[in-house]
Amino acid sequence: MIIKGKKYRYGVHVKDRKELCREKPIETMPAPEIVKISVSQHIGAPANPIVNVGDDVIKGQMIAEATGAISANVFSSVCGKVTGIEEIVNPMGLRQKYIVIKNDYRTEEYRFPNLENFEDATIIGRVREAGIVGLGGAGFPTAVKLTPKNPLDTLIVNGAECEPYLNCDYRLMLEHPDEIVKGINYLAAALNVKNGIVGIEKNKPEAIELFSERGMNVVALQKQYPMGSEKQLIYCCTGRKVPTGKMPFDVGVCVQNIKTLFASYEAVELNKPLTEIVMTVSGDGISEAKNLKVAIGTPFTDIAAYCGGEKENVVKYIAGGPMMGKNLIDLNQYVRKTDSGLLFLTNKEANLEEPSNCINCGACAKNCPMRLMPMYIELYTLAGDYEKAKKYGAMNCIECGTCAYNCPARRPLVQSIAFCKAKLKEKK
Amino acid sequence: MEEQLKFYSNSPHVKGRRTTREIMLNVCIALLPACIMGCVFFGWRALMIIALSAFSACAAEIVYRLVMKQPFPRILKEFDFSSLVTGLLLAMCLGSQVPWYVPVLSAIFAIVVVKMLFGGTGKNLVNPAITGRIFAFLSFGTIMTSGWVIPNFASSSVVSGATSLTALLKDGTMPDLLSLFLGNVQGCIGETCKIALLVGGIYLVIRGIIDFKWPLIYIAVTGLMSVALNKFDFHYFLPSVLSGGLILGAIFMATDYTTTPNTTWGNVLYFVVLGVITAVLRQATGIEIVSFAILLMNLFVPLIDKFIINRPFGFKREKKVKEAK
Numbered sequence A: 001m002i003i004k005g006k007k008y009r010y011g012v013h014v015k016d017r018k019e020l021c022r023e024k025p026i027e028t029m030p031a032p033e034i035v036k037i038s039v040s041q042h043i044g045a046p047a048n049p050i051v052n053v054g055d056d057v058i059k060g061q062m063i064a065e066a067t068g069a070i071s072a073n074v075f076s077s078v079c080g081k082v083t084g085i086e087e088i089v090n091p092m093g094l095r096q097k098y099i100v101i102k103n104d105y106r107t108e109e110y111r112f113p114n115l116e117n118f119e120d121a122t123i124i125g126r127v128r129e130a131g132i133v134g135l136g137g138a139g140f141p142t143a144v145k146l147t148p149k150n151p152l153d154t155l156i157v158n159g160a161e162c163e164p165y166l167n168c169d170y171r172l173m174l175e176h177p178d179e180i181v182k183g184i185n186y187l188a189a190a191l192n193v194k195n196g197i198v199g200i201e202k203n204k205p206e207a208i209e210l211f212s213e214r215g216m217n218v219v220a221l222q223k224q225y226p227m228g229s230e231k232q233l234i235y236c237c238t239g240r241k242v243p244t245g246k247m248p249f250d251v252g253v254c255v256q257n258i259k260t261l262f263a264s265y266e267a268v269e270l271n272k273p274l275t276e277i278v279m280t281v282s283g284d285g286i287s288e289a290k291n292l293k294v295a296i297g298t299p300f301t302d303i304a305a306y307c308g309g310e311k312e313n314v315v316k317y318i319a320g321g322p323m324m325g326k327n328l329i330d331l332n333q334y335v336r337k338t339d340s341g342l343l344f345l346t347n348k349e350a351n352l353e354e355p356s357n358c359i360n361c362g363a364c365a366k367n368c369p370m371r372l373m374p375m376y377i378e379l380y381t382l383a384g385d386y387e388k389a390k391k392y393g394a395m396n397c398i399e400c401g402t403c404a405y406n407c408p409a410r411r412p413l414v415q416s417i418a419f420c421k422a423k424l425k426e427k428k
Numbered sequence B: 001m002e003e004q005l006k007f008y009s010n011s012p013h014v015k016g017r018r019t020t021r022e023i024m025l026n027v028c029i030a031l032l033p034a035c036i037m038g039c040v041f042f043g044w045r046a047l048m049i050i051a052l053s054a055f056s057a058c059a060a061e062i063v064y065r066l067v068m069k070q071p072f073p074r075i076l077k078e079f080d081f082s083s084l085v086t087g088l089l090l091a092m093c094l095g096s097q098v099p100w101y102v103p104v105l106s107a108i109f110a111i112v113v114v115k116m117l118f119g120g121t122g123k124n125l126v127n128p129a130i131t132g133r134i135f136a137f138l139s140f141g142t143i144m145t146s147g148w149v150i151p152n153f154a155s156s157s158v159v160s161g162a163t164s165l166t167a168l169l170k171d172g173t174m175p176d177l178l179s180l181f182l183g184n185v186q187g188c189i190g191e192t193c194k195i196a197l198l199v200g201g202i203y204l205v206i207r208g209i210i211d212f213k214w215p216l217i218y219i220a221v222t223g224l225m226s227v228a229l230n231k232f233d234f235h236y237f238l239p240s241v242l243s244g245g246l247i248l249g250a251i252f253m254a255t256d257y258t259t260t261p262n263t264t265w266g267n268v269l270y271f272v273v274l275g276v277i278t279a280v281l282r283q284a285t286g287i288e289i290v291s292f293a294i295l296l297m298n299l300f301v302p303l304i305d306k307f308i309i310n311r312p313f314g315f316k317r318e319k320k321v322k323e324a325k
């Protein structure tokens, strides 16, 4: 059933370039020779490695254990030998432990035992056990999200996929609608909510149809960036506004990403730990854009080679989407749970222009989905007056990039705001 | 093989199409019809003044930067045509009878003193073109306001010696509305032909560079205020809207990005007050006052932006959320 959502006025229409691999089915990339798996692929405490160098592991075996309440287990994505535990700088610029496993191409695989019942506690237990985190990019452990402080009434499924280029959620929705619906039902049972709403952008009519056919409440969201941002999505689907500084559960809502639901389905019904993710490899700089199912820990260089190699004029590698993703210095990075894209941008697509003076045009403030005033935040951040910057809403920024995308002067607004936020947090 | 240097930057990694340069060029394009009509009505002298003003404005920016020892390639790369806009706008509000040094000196003043000394594009406190005009008005007084040239095809109904606006305000002479609209009345080069200005304005609205609401509010408020000041005689509405530099000012000058507030409500306040001030000052002084009004309001923009700010999403809705539960 298609239900009518609310309109949200603020945001931009970005050139989505999804056509590069919109029609490409998800392909499973063969596991690579060597995987390097980070122990910190989520928000919260890094997991603690429980294997030693020289150990034999099989696919699906836990190699690092969650430490503390907000953390997640990490599993081996191939069978083979642990050859080392390295420190690598991750795309966020943090030094993190990576477990190196050499693939020996055995086909063994560990599965959890069948669940005895499908009650809330068991499902949450399985989701925690399987190391599932918010796969849309945030990486917040899903089990924590499933145990809110106050009772919820709605589960919102984020199928907006508003980031340009990315198609992985869309392909998953097309190819595995039944599995996702089951995932929704399991998580709804875990949360004890009756009401499930799927929010899908209007540019994916096939997906909207598939879900409404299956009896889900679907909201056709307008095609606008950033529709997939939690607060905007909640507003469009339910009309509720999350107060500033509050979380979705404060308004009785839990938002889950398509990939998270698919992974939860696999964990609950197929007893699979999280070892693979679906990501989009795209951009004009790669020979063949693809939607891939890859093993966690696969080197980005292998992915590039599998997609036919990069072309000459690549100027930027990006992990994630182009609006919020991280710029990579080189391809010596390894797939993490939260990766949803690997983009190779050429100088034509990428933003390489030098910033000039802000002309005070107001475009940034006009479109900011959080209704902030980025030009003043930047002005005061550059002047070192962080308290003033806070007055214009710095702390509420979701770093969506809408403001900088539109800025005719190419001001690095997001960078300034992020810096200001860090400074403000430091002070506290 | 040497590693090729990749670009490294914060998100977002893609960009919109709009750039400062593109915006400024679009404004120039929007000014073209008015320039052409000015030349048609006022002949080659108008062309000369437009050219002189535009050239001096651009030259002033480049020379200023050279004096500041900026490398020439960088100047070229950063040249964003905003000086050209200033030059053109300034010419638009000069009469075609002024001697050659008026546009040159005012353009140099506008660029160097009002814009570059404040830090270049976007840093100016007030609109350079308007300040240039006021500079000319104050320094060359009588040259600016006397000896208006009657356009080539002027109808006989025009009173010579004063613009129709001055006539209207001083002795209540109703001008011929059609010629006011078409532009064959005496006045400044770019101010007279309302059709050309409207075409330019519509172009800007279509390109999404200005919001049609603001000029409309400004013009409407000015018109209604004039009506109110003249004992609610609605005959005053159209003449006061169509005469003088109101339409030019509303479309091209008052909407200047740098000198307008950045919030919707800030803009509403700005344009409404601007309209009121324009009408009141016009009535009180009996001269063409749009530029003074805009200049005055420009000074209040930082203040407006300080007190009217956007509330972050979800800011004051806490109560509503509770109700929903």
Ligand code: SF4
Pocket: A367, A368, A369, A370, A371, A372, A373, A374, A396, A397, A398, A399, A400, A401, A402, A403, A404, A413, A414, A417
């Ligand atoms: S200020 Fe923050 S929330 Fe607003 S558009 Fe910019 S990045 Fe997005």
Ligand code: SF4
Pocket: A357, A358, A359, A360, A361, A362, A363, A364, A365, A374, A375, A403, A406, A407, A408, A409, A410, A411, A413
């Ligand atoms: S969009 Fe850019 S130029 Fe315009 S006000 Fe914002 S920061 Fe300034």
